[in-house]
Amino acid sequence: MISRSLAADLPTRIGERVRLAGWVHRRRRLKSVTFLILRDRSGLAQVVLSEAVEPPTEETVVEVSGLVVANPKAPGGAELVEPVITPLGEPARQPVFDLYRPTVPAALPTILDNAPIALRHPRLRARFEIAAASVAGFRSTVDGLGFVETHTPKIVGSATESGANVFGIDYFGRPAYLAQSPQFFKQALVGVFERVYEVGPVFRAEPHDTTRHLAQYTSLDAELGFISDHRDVMSLLRDTIAGMADAAAERAGGALDLLAVQLPVVPREIPAVHFAEAQELIARHTEEDPRGEPDLAPAHERWLSEWALREHGSEFLFVTGYPMAKRPFYTHPEPGNPRYSNSFDLLFRGLELVTGGQRLHRYSDYLAALAERGESPESYVDYLAPFAGGMPPHGGFAIGLERWTARVLGASNIRETTLFPRDLTRLSP
């Protein structure tokens, strides 16, 4: 049997007999001819049927053998004639919406309820090709810098990072929790491998039904030791984001074209503004005066993003030095100005995309930080163990994959960039 060709190969196979396989994407009956549009993982192919042949219904899985001929009007300039069609699998019912419409003719809840079939729509599938390419870019960047990939527990005995928003689990009769992040593990593993990364699920029992939150999302975590301060982490993050954008362009070009997505240009140096300066800027240039506030409001993040685009031509902006009061206990304070921190947010197209920074690394500093927050070190015995054992200055960040993809695509709801979202109400498919 001839080995299988893909739809995208046809233009290079003119004059040859090939075997395609895929789904009947669409039947098109014209006056004198009937077309079968075949869909496979590479794209679409036009098959010309003889008049007598009744094409199989949409979403039938078929093999089609035939002769490739040039036709400037066909997609890619080639089509298949003299086809012999063999069904491999028949659908028992038709999709809830036509998968062959150029735009998706369904609202988000319908798409999500019917995800296993709906995702076959080329425009929906394309989103996840971009996401997968981005992850490959994240990996190749950190891999090239000697980072070791780890797989850490998703079931933890104590809810260290935040008591709220954790999912409880019955662990052989004992209470346990789903991990909200690999924070403890990645810091501990800096003591082992110096540079670690993880791509994995994190869980938040987010009780609000918003367009930005999921109960499970994919976190791209990196952590590295022997840094000078948070600027080394920012530099790594810049290279990582650039690697993600480059990989999307290289590996998912067709998907980007189909969705008419403009990838961001990542400047060699992403502009950075200190939190206090950011507040000054807003006070000077807008009607509002946020000085003294411990955090930035969403409207301020949007304004700062627009300012960075205007002033620096950059879709990205680092805001550094966030007040310690709003950062987790493990955050490293700003030397000489301990109200502020060696942490940062990366804003992208108006929203926070990544949070990161330098962490405390001295055991005594952890004890002091916990005492200051009125917390007992006994609750943090596991967390503190690596620091008691000697740790280098270190820091890291976590990129939310779905959030990155949503920003790149301009999707307004994070569920659009999640294959099978989990939220307050959705637990299937």
Added chain:
Amino acid sequence: MISRSLAADLPTRIGERVRLAGWVHRRRRLKSVTFLILRDRSGLAQVVLSEAVEPPTEETVVEVSGLVVANPKAPGGAELVEPVITPLGEPARQPVFDLYRPTVPAALPTILDNAPIALRHPRLRARFEIAAASVAGFRSTVDGLGFVETHTPKIVGSATESGANVFGIDYFGRPAYLAQSPQFFKQALVGVFERVYEVGPVFRAEPHDTTRHLAQYTSLDAELGFISDHRDVMSLLRDTIAGMADAAAERAGGALDLLAVQLPVVPREIPAVHFAEAQELIARHTEEDPRGEPDLAPAHERWLSEWALREHGSEFLFVTGYPMAKRPFYTHPEPGNPRYSNSFDLLFRGLELVTGGQRLHRYSDYLAALAERGESPESYVDYLAPFAGGMPPHGGFAIGLERWTARVLGASNIRETTLFPRDLTRLSP
């Protein structure tokens, strides 16, 4: 400031001034000289201290600047002299066992209880460098074949695959479960991407305390459409395993040397024996007669592995055609012999390493398979949706990462190849 060099770079930097950074691995006081052995992610470096200098205690994190000189007796033939030592982080206590002993002077429970520090021992760290390299090999193999990486839900609404051994979770007041495998999702996504893979955690509420089972492990899942039968899946698995071994050799050579690990040679074609033939062989050549049994006993797997090594010179053996009675409902039967299945196990060094096979792909076949097992299709509405929508012949496999690493290392307990194992009793660190 001079940029940081790694211990492994010293032999190429003789005559230069460099800056190292890492942990004080060991202090060695000889009569006339004191050595400080520095450990970083690349290995060990010997630093020669002047007599007056008191070296920092083990596990202190330090920067050491100095001059590289040749010394045939030093590790790598080079050492650092005229050192200036700057402490970056002091340990608050010493490790429970000496990390500089050539072999690990502690039993497994001690290692696991103190994992964040214990894993710093070069022999323990090496295990996970081999594991990480293997995952990179898995990825590069399937990536090169057009597989799309996916991230699927770990929280599911129904325990489809098996009612037992699932962890229950309180999902906003509703019952839910931790996913035992991405089986449903990867099959559904064959309908979208044709070829998918996932590297992620799976969860088993394994109520037995064995050396082979974990409550969470890392599953390397692959699934592909448009196969002829299970032999296409076996061929992919062969290439994947070869890719994992090759990547371990290329990327973790130092770790393999340190542990004196002999990687398996993966034959171009892994020998395969049908389940019924396997039973015949055992009946003919041993005292036992397993014919008629629906599964292979561990002793039979060991015997077959030895037989494959003896007869075929292969450490790997496929056993195909396992009886349908012992396989999940989605397993494709053997055409013309429906007591058996188009499924396989891959045996490696006496144990089952991978299970895989061809799946049912026709909706009507699923309905019949469920009816035969007395199960109602209503409980499988989500599972069945992609098949109702038209699916190609497909199949796949799942490799347990920790099991692979344990077999490669000759580790007798799966916990030895898990950074932070979760089992019946262990929920921290």
